[in-house]
Amino acid sequence: MNILGIETSCDDTAISIVKDGQSIKSNIIASQVHMHEKYGGIIPEIASREHFLTIIPTINESLYESGLTHKEIDCIAVTNGPGLAGSLLVGVNAAKGLGLAWDKPVMPINHLEGHIYSGWLDNKNPDKEVGFPLICLIASGGHTEMVLMKNHLTYEIIGKTRDDAAGEAFDKTARVLRLGFPGGPEIQKEAESANGNLDPFPRPEIKDSLDFSLSGLKTAVVNRAIKENIYPHTDFNAPNNEIVSEYSFAFQEAIVDTLIRNISRALKNFEAKGVLLGGGVAANSRLREKMAQNLDIPLIAPKPYLCTDNGAMIASAAYYRIKQYGTSPTFDMDVVPNLKLH
Numbered sequence: 001m002n003i004l005g006i007e008t009s010c011d012d013t014a015i016s017i018v019k020d021g022q023s024i025k026s027n028i029i030a031s032q033v034h035m036h037e038k039y040g041g042i043i044p045e046i047a048s049r050e051h052f053l054t055i056i057p058t059i060n061e062s063l064y065e066s067g068l069t070h071k072e073i074d075c076i077a078v079t080n081g082p083g084l085a086g087s088l089l090v091g092v093n094a095a096k097g098l099g100l101a102w103d104k105p106v107m108p109i110n111h112l113e114g115h116i117y118s119g120w121l122d123n124k125n126p127d128k129e130v131g132f133p134l135i136c137l138i139a140s141g142g143h144t145e146m147v148l149m150k151n152h153l154t155y156e157i158i159g160k161t162r163d164d165a166a167g168e169a170f171d172k173t174a175r176v177l178r179l180g181f182p183g184g185p186e187i188q189k190e191a192e193s194a195n196g197n198l199d200p201f202p203r204p205e206i207k208d209s210l211d212f213s214l215s216g217l218k219t220a221v222v223n224r225a226i227k228e229n230i231y232p233h234t235d236f237n238a239p240n241n242e243i244v245s246e247y248s249f250a251f252q253e254a255i256v257d258t259l260i261r262n263i264s265r266a267l268k269n270f271e272a273k274g275v276l277l278g279g280g281v282a283a284n285s286r287l288r289e290k291m292a293q294n295l296d297i298p299l300i301a302p303k304p305y306l307c308t309d310n311g312a313m314i315a316s317a318a319y320y321r322i323k324q325y326g327t328s329p330t331f332d333m334d335v336v337p338n339l340k341l342h
């Protein structure tokens with residue numbers, strides 16, 4: 001079964017074709033990062049306008065790369081939430097239009113479920129190789145959630161952020177350090193050349209809870225930067241390369257340790273067969289390395305390019321939904337910007 005996956009919930013127009021939920025036939029991402037980087041974050045109006053311009057060429061390119069014609073596509077899967085309303089609308093309306101024109105079923109998919117199913121891509125099979133239940137950490141620019149996945153498509157949220165998402169903390173800290181956007185990859189790169197000699201930043205915790213509170217970590221970075229006169233930025237106080245590397249390292253260690261600590265706590269409360277990582281922050285090499293060292297059960301960490309937003313994860317989630325519930329023509333679906341994972 002070939003599924004076309006459409007993902008436009010944020011700033012990437014991402015279109016993939018996936019066979020049987022696991023085998024990626026094409027994976028095209030039209031990034032808008034150059035449009036947003038000068039603002040240090042995503043401007044929703046610009047994002048939806050760019051999706052509108054790029055979605056049809058990106059779908060065409062994805063079909064071309066797969067070597068398939070639209071007649072060989074069995075279903076169109078599209079993210080209908082959570083995300084930016086204007087961005088979601090472009091993807092959902094494109095999916096509906098193509099569904100009508102090609103006479104194919106259209107399936108709405110939750111973006112967070114997509115991030116979980118990136119673990120099944122690339123011919124991986126966590127349900128057979130590891131088994132359920134899995135504890136999933138979805139950490140992205142908009143979300144930080146721990147999910148107990150009891151079976152295919154069956155979830156319980158066991159912990160979430162009460163303020164900033166992990167990716168947001170990376171992005172905001174990068175701004176304090178005058179690094180580019182998105183901040184996660186920049187901080188990771190800077191941290192590689194650090195000596196690790198800065199005093200550690202706190203590992204924020206909410207007592208007796210699996211929830212996260214990450215905004216205090218960013219505040220700790222800001223407060224120290226103000227004290228050391230490298231923030232707010234003026235023309236005369238730009239932090240030098242060494243300071244940027246050391247701050248990046250200390251911040252990355254703090255956030256990675258915080259995420260791992262809550263996973264360890266969750267593993268004490270729930271008997272899980274494995275831990276699955278998803279979302280842009282799961283691309284972080286230090287998180288992957290330290291998490292693997294800390295676990296005595298298998299770690300499922302999709303390749304970094306499958307952790308950040310992509311259409312393949314949406315197609316994969318749709319495959320498992322179709323296997324369980326079949327397809328039905330759902331042309332009356334709408335976008336749900338604050339869609340929850342059930």
Ligand code: KG4
Nearest residue numbers: 140141142167182183184280281284308309
């Ligand atoms: O999942 P994603 O592509 O989009 C959302 O759904 O938000 O995640 C984007 C987020 C950004 O905040 C970005 O800074 C972060 O993921 N990110 C990383 C890395 N790559 C992307 N954070 C830490 N380390 C990385 N290597």
Ligand code: ZN
Nearest residue numbers: 140279280309
């Ligand atoms: Zn995402």
